[in-house]
Amino acid sequence: MVEFTPRTTDAIPPAEVPDVELYHPHSWWTTYVFSQDAKVIAIQYSSTAMAIGLVALVLSWLMRLQLAFPGTFDFITPEAYYQFVTMHGMIMVVYLLTALFLGGFGNYLIPLMVGARDMAFPYLNMLSYWIYLAAVLVLVASFFAPGGPTGAGWTLYPPQAILGGTPGGQQAGILIMLFSLILFIIGFTMGGLNYVVTVLQGRARGMTLMRMPLTVWGIFTATVMALLAFPALFVAAVMMLFDRLLGTSFFMPALVEMGEQLSYGGGSPILFQHLFWFFGHPEVYIVALPAFGIVSDLISTHARKNIFGYRMMVWAIVAIGALSFIVWAHHMYVSGMHPYFGFFFATTTLIIAVPTAIKVYNWVLTLWRGDIHLTIPMLFALAFIVTFVNGGLTGLFLGNVVVDVPLSDTMFVVAHFHMVMGVAPILVIFGAIYHWYPKITGRMLNEVMGHFHFWVTFIGAYLIFFPMHYVGLVGVPRRYPELGETAFIPESVHTLNEFITIAALVVGFAQLVFLFNLFWSLKNGREAGGNPWRATTLEWQTPTTPPPHGNWGDRLPVVYRWAYDYSVPGAPQDFIAQNDPWPNKPVVHR
Amino acid sequence: MAETTLSHVPPQMRPSGLRGVAADWSSDQRAFKNVSWGKAMMWVFLLSDTFVFGCFLIAYMTARMSTVEPWPNASEVFALHLFGRDLPLILIAIMTFVLISSSGTMAMAVNFAYRRDRKRTAILMLLTAVLGATFVGMQAFEWSKLIMEGVRPWGNPWGAAQFGSAFFMITGFHGTHVTIGVIFLLIVARKVARGDYDTDARGFFTSRRGNYESVEIMGLYWHFVDLVWVFIFAFFYLW
Ligand code: HEM
C-alpha cells in the first residue's frame, strides 16, 4: 500500500475572467424549444439522434429479413435493399453516433465536467442543433422523394452513385443525401467550435487539462478530429453535387451506359475515395474516442478505483487521434495502389494498435482488484471492453493488405466494423445513459428492465455478429440482397442467416424495452439524489439535480484534484469529489 | 494522483518561450492566456476552413495532374486585350492588389479600434468592405468574360474540362468567403459607428455585449481569406 501524504497547501488560483452572464429566457419557447442552455440542447440532440436511429434499426430488420428469407417479401426489391443498406449505414454512423456522442453527451457533459456555466457560445450552440435537425429532416425527406433515397452504399462511391443504374442516382435520392450531409457538417461545425473553445478556454478555477475526466478528453479530441475530417467530406459532397447537377467530371471517367457514351470524361473516382476516407477513417475514431473516455470514467467509478495510468490514457487518446489521419487508404487496398503505399498504410494502421492496446490494458488494470459493483453502467462498460477487443483483433487482420484483399467486401468486414464501431460504441452509449440519467432527470432507470435490456443486447449482439465472421470467411459478399444458387456457399450459411435474423429481431425489440424504461422511469424511477454513484466528477456536485440553467447557482466550483480519487486511504469517504479541498478546510471563494 | 501544481504568478513574471507555453497549457481555466473566447473560436474555425480549402486545392491538383487532355495555358486564358495587345494576368494582378490592400486597411482599422477611434475605425472598415466588393465585382467580370469565351463547368474550348470545373468551383467558393466577409464588415462597421461597443449594447441575436475585439476577430477572418487567395493565385494562375 502506498503511503499517502496529503498536501496541506494548495494555492487557489484567482479567477482569470469574470463570471459570464447568461442569456435569460423570457418565455416557454426560449426555455424549452429555442433554448440556449447546453443541457437542453443536449437532450434535443440526443432525442433526435435516437429517433432517426430507430429508423436505421428498422431498416436493419428489413435487410435481415431479406437476407434470411429471400424472395418472401415482395417490397424488398434489390433496389430497395440497396437503399436500406445505404440509409442504415449513413444514419448509424453520422446522424446517430456522431450526433449523439458529440452533440448529445458533449453538450451535456463538457460544461458540467469542466465546471463552466454553459458552452462558450450558447446562441451558436442552439443554431447547431436546429441545423442538425434540418439535416435529419432533409434526410428523412428522401424516403418520400420520387425514386426514393439513394442506394449508393454509405460510401457513396462514384461513378455509380450518380448514374441511372443506382437507385436515386438520376433522381432526387443522391442530391438529398449530399445536401443533408452538407447541412450536417455546417451544423456540426457550429457545435464543434463550442466544445473546443469551452474545453480550452472555459474551465473552472483549478481545472487543469490534466485534471479533466477522460470523458472530456475523449469528446474534446474527437471534436478536434471532426473539425479537421469533415472538411474532406464537405468538399467531396460539393464536388459530387456539381458532377451530378452541372455535369462537371471531377469524379467521373469516360463512361458508356446502355451502349451510350455519357458526356462525362477525365475525372477520377479514386480521388473521391481518398477524400471520403480521409473523412471516413477519422470518423471511426470520432465515435470511438468519446466511447473510450466515457468507459474509463464508468469503470473507475463503478470499480471504486482510480483509473490506471491516467496520463498514458490521455496521451493514448491524443495519439490515436493524430495517427488516425494517416491510415485512411487501408479502406482502398482493393482500389489498386502502389505496393509501397499499401505498405505505408498497413504499417500506420498497425501502429494505432499500440495506443489502443495501452488503453485496453489500463482498463483491465483499473478493474484489477477493484471493488467492482456490477451496476448496469458497469455491465455495459465490461461488455464494451470485450466487444472492442474482439472487433479490434479482426481489424488487425483487415489492416494487412494480403489478408484484406480476399476478405474485402465480404460479410467478414461487415462483422468487423459492426463489432468495433457499431456494437461497441452503442454499448457505451447505453452504459452512459444508465449512468447519467439520474443526473438528467433526478431518477434512476429501472434495474429490472435494465438487466433484461443489457443481457439481451449483449448476448444478442454476439449471436448476430459472431456467425457473420464465418459467413464472410466462406466468401459471402456484402451488399448482396440475395445469394441465389451459388456452388461455393454451403447450406450452413443459409441456416445461419435465418438464425442471425431472428437474433437481430429479438435484439431490436429489446431496445423498445429500453425506450419504455426511459419514459417510465421519468415518473416512476427511484429518487436518485444528487450523487447516486458516489462519483467524484463535478457534474455530480451541482447544488441541485437536475442542474439548473447556469449549472452552479451563484458560486462556480473550484477544483482541487483530479477526477479519480476513489478509495483514498484515510479519506472520510471512499471518494473525494474534485471540488473537495480535503484534507484542507473548505474555504469560501468569491 | 496526477498532480499538477498550480502556480499563479503575475503575467509579467510568467516564463517566456516554450516554458511559457508549457506553463499555460498545464494551468487551469485557459490554455491560451489573454485570448478571448471569440478569438479562440475564430482561430479554430479558420483551422477547419484551411482543411476545406486544402481539400479543394489538392483535388484540383489531382485532377490537373491526372487528366490526359492538355491543360489550358493560364497566361493566355487569363489575359486581357488592352491598349491593342494581350496583357497576361493583368486583371488578376489588379484583383490581387486590391485584395491585399484591403488587408492593409483592415489592419489599420484594428489598430484604430483599440484606440477607440470610432470614426476612423468605421471608415477604414467601410473602405475594406468596398475593396472586397470591388474584388468580387472584378471576379464577376472575369467569370463573364470566360463564360463568353465558352468556358463552362463541364467544358471549354482549349482542353481539359476540369479546368473550368475547378476554376469556377474554387474561385466561387473563395468569392463566397469574400462576400460573407463584406457583409460582416458592414455589420461590424455599423456597430462601431453607432457606438455599440462603448455603450455595451447587446447583440440582436446573441444578446451578448460586444467589444472592440470584434473588429480584430473580423480582421482575422479577412486576412485568412486574403491568404487563401494567395494560394489560389499561385496554383491557378501561375502554375
Ligand atoms: C441491430 C443492430 C444492427 C444490425 C442487425 C445491422 C445489420 C446490418 C446489415 C444486415 C447490413 C448490410 C450488410 C450488407 O448486405 O452489406 C449493415 C450494414 C451496415 N451497418 Fe449495420 N446493423 C446494426 C447496427 C449498426 C450500427 C450500430 C452501426 C453503426 C456504426 C451500423 C453500421 C453499418 C454500416 C456502416 C453498414 C454498411 C452500409 C453499406 O454497406 O453501405 N450498423 N448492417
Ligand SMILES: [Cu+2]
Ligand atoms: Cu479505417
